[in-house]
Amino acid sequence: MDKLILIGLNHKTAPIEIRECFAFSDEDARAALALLCADPAIEEAVLLSTCNRVELILVTGRNANAIEKAKQFLARTKQVPLEHFDASLYIHRGEAAARHLFRVAASLDSMVLGEPQILGQVKTAYRMATELRSSGVILNRLLHRTFFVAKRIRTETGIGDHAVSISYAAVELARKIFGDLEGKKVLLIGAGEMAELAVEHLIHNRTGSVFVANRTFQRGMELADRYHGTAIHLEEIVPHLQKVDIIISSTGSQDYILRTPDVKGIMRHRRNRPLFFIDIAVPRNIDPRINQIDNAYVYDIDDLTQVVDDNIQDRQREAVKADRIIDAAVVQFRQWYERLDVVPTIKALHAKVRGLAHSEVARTLGQLPHLTPHDQAAIEKMMEATVKKILHDPTQFLKGDGCHGDRSNSLDVARRLFKLDD
Amino acid sequence: MQIAFIAAILLYMLSSAAYFAYLFIQRDRLQQIGGLLLMVGFACHTVSIGWAFAATGHVPVNNLHETLSMTAWAVVGAFLVLNLKFRIKILGVYVAPLVVFILLIATQFPREPLQPQNMLKGIWLLVHIITIFAGDAAFALAAGVGVLYLLQERNIKAKTRGFFFKRLPSLDLLDTTGYACIVCGFTLLTIGLISGMVYAKILWGRFWSWDPKEVWSAITWIFYAVHLHVRLAIGWRGRRAAVMAIVGLGVLLFTFLGVNFLLSGHHGQFTQY
Structure with a gap:
């Protein structure tokens, strides 16, 4: 999951003087996101900017030094020297990035624990990314999981219950x-x-x-x-x-x-x-x-x-439950992500088609008891050959000949086309 | 219909468990399950009582077992009706265990009515029994709501916001509900007493015979009449109304059972065992 990177700063790591430098207006954010996506090292990107945080959620290409590029990007778009805010930045990779995003959206990372606005802000950030087509298969999936998890936490725990002002x-x-x-x-x-x-x-x-x-x-x-x-x-x-x-x-x-x-x-x-x-x-x-x-x-x-004060303590107790829900969600996301690899997908595809063909042939042969063993073997052989020929092109495609740099998308389509995730 | 009766008790027990779970876990689903179990239990209970009615031709209140069973039935019925208008979800925590408790006591007494007397017949008597039981059930609910009111009021006054603060509804809702229960109970009690007097006239030739049961019924009626009067005339609402509803239940219980056990008079077969 190393392709998934989250880089950002928030009210805990950066003082207000730095945070206010990174306040993106809606227009700023659009321009910046477009610029960021133009970089070939970045495959997918979402930019989340609120008064308490700015975060970049990225999927990077292979062998790309995306972190360095993202830092440069932040320094350049807002014209703040990198050394001023480098120490305030946190960088999460893979699972940690997913977990961080879940926590942010569920308001576990907010200044006022459980405040409800942040989920809407994450949604706005994602909408912008979809409009600019800067998010792809992985971030689409990640953000949809994020909304699901945040909503579940809001209904199943008391994180948003009771007034804290x-x-x-x-x-x-x-x-x-x-x-x-x-x-x-x-x-x-x-x-x-x-x-x-x-x-x-x-x-x-x-x-x-x-x-x-x-x-x-x-x-x-x-x-x-x-x-x-x-x-x-x-x-x-x-x-x-x-x-x-x-x-x-x-x-x-x-x-x-x-x-x-x-x-x-x-x-x-x-x-x-x-x-x-x-x-x-x-x-x-x-x-x-x-x-x-x-x-x-x-x-x-x-x-x-x-x-x-009592209500804040209540919310903190509820936050523990919320973290448990997030742990489970992170595991699920990782499983999805790992399946989104070439070998498991091809294996699953073969198993599915072969399994279907086998059961159909078995049923047909059961209704034709007069066939000789020789005939039966011939039918089975034909079935094997058909399966092989059907699977040949998709397998080659997934192995890389046809996926022009967008392999995760193709894998995702293949898995959905053949319903491999059930 | 012993089986329906036992099924009713078991369903009420399960309902109590669901309501208690709701009290602690606060999942709305639990409260819905509790309400549903209570409803099914009520249906079984109705079958059981209806069967006894059909078999003997008179309302089954001929011994303590039957009387208690009828009481529990009336309380559940009143709660289900109340739920249509005032949704105090947490009230089930009071009602479900209460009826289980009443029915468990009922099971300790023999079921067979001792020599059913012919007097338990006639339309006036039917009206009398039904309205009195329904009225008493409404007063029992009013007392339950009163307890909830006092708990919530103490939470707000003492600023402790303990266990019940978030689990109980607003004071206004509790107060209004208690008031509605008292009004219903009082109306039913009035009809019940009038029909009882008419029946006494038919049976014994006089409306009133200064029997302890009659005297205490009158005291109960006057108590609730005063309750309603001070509320309407000088605005005794809130805590005082809640306390009066709880004290009222005490008076009511004495009239209902205490008189039979401690004093004598007619209505005796009502609590025989």
Whole structure:
């Protein structure tokens, strides 16, 4: 499997200064890939470029110094001296390359373990390669296996379960309280950046109207406009607790803005419908004792961080399972790859045709008991000769006369044409 | 139809196993299998009870064995109906082992009814028995859902997010389901008590005779009536509603069995053994 090479750098091996040099736009990537494929040493290529990584997945020709060429290619297209990033590069060959690609697509190699975007990015990279016809039999097979493995890992392990960012964690908790968030009203107290992020996620879940209470009314209005909401004064917060369901506070206030009696008084008017307080301010804006009131739930920034940490640990445990699935997939890919060799394919082809002919002849002879042994031998001889003649040309073709440099393609076609892989 | 009865118990056991596996492994397939086994078990159970009904001509609640069997049947039936509207997959972990438990106790008592009394006939009686059992089953489910609510509420309040956090549905779904169970149970119980009184009038000439069973039935009815009232009038939902559903099951169990064993009165043949 030495023809398969993966060369690249990622957030673990290269600092941001280097990674940003290798940011390919869609157009850049197309041009670069076309250039790369023009090199006769490279038979197949896929270029994966995200904000955290750039990777070249290559199938090289025989006796070619493809690694050196790939490095030069990276230095040349982005005009970065090779010595600046040479130490950051990792090079995987054969099985290791396949394993690395599987891990990347399954998000085991991501900065945020289990984040879902990477699979889409790999798919985009592959689509580009197919459009430019830079991928061939081996990479087609490898990438299809990659998508299959990544999807399987996502469904069979909990690698993508549970939120690993504060604002997602808040949304996840809200869903455990309210079930459906549709139409739930949100009150923002203070207009911090993190609060905005949380609101974005909530609105994504089709929550209802948004109220914004801010010290400076002007700023509150600006934010409210953005979410088609209503700005209110700080004094109006308590009466508004009757209407809203989710409260996100992030003010710089040194004292509690909401205390137990405020909420206790309002719960009766709310007929005890649940209230969820998300307090991301430090010092805290919401008295934590409010959490003791029935149907009121208070989470502060530490609580949410704890949730996120727990979830990250869960994902790490799930990653072990994912690696097991990848191990199996690597073995399968290697088996496929090894079968894609001339000798096993020819053997399998002969065995298949000969086997078919033998069983047919045996059946026919069974129905003709009156034939003499001499006749039978003649029929069998004829069968042997026919098989030999049929197989002669394909065998010669596969042995190399006809495959103009694209032997793996021909082997693949032969195997599929005769269904040799079953 | 001893064979159908045994088949039902075995299927319920397998269903319990599937639900428990689901609790730990969280594969949706396991929960589907659990539900399917429960359904097949229910079919066998129905055959067994239907056979007894056809053979004797009255609803088989003439001894403790039959009564418990009928209870288990009603609980499974109520769960299957509930599943049509509220899909709380994890509730099977409560229901399946519960019916296995009830049926195993039932097997400890003799099957043969002692001298079936002629009184167990008539349309009012049929309505009475069916609605009471169905209502009780709905209350049993409400209590189960209540337990799940309390578990999940504690997870969220204490911020521990333990074993059950991801396995249980949202508080809102649990609360709504519990409420729906109580409303159904209360409606059925009301019909059951009215039809029972009408039957008593036909049989004994009076609607009400201050029998302990009657008194405790009234207490149970009042308890659930209060439960619904405080919920609708002052919004006692969530934890309080869950606690009330669980306490309610206690009151119900006393009315259902406790009265027969500890006090006396009519409905005696119901728990004979």
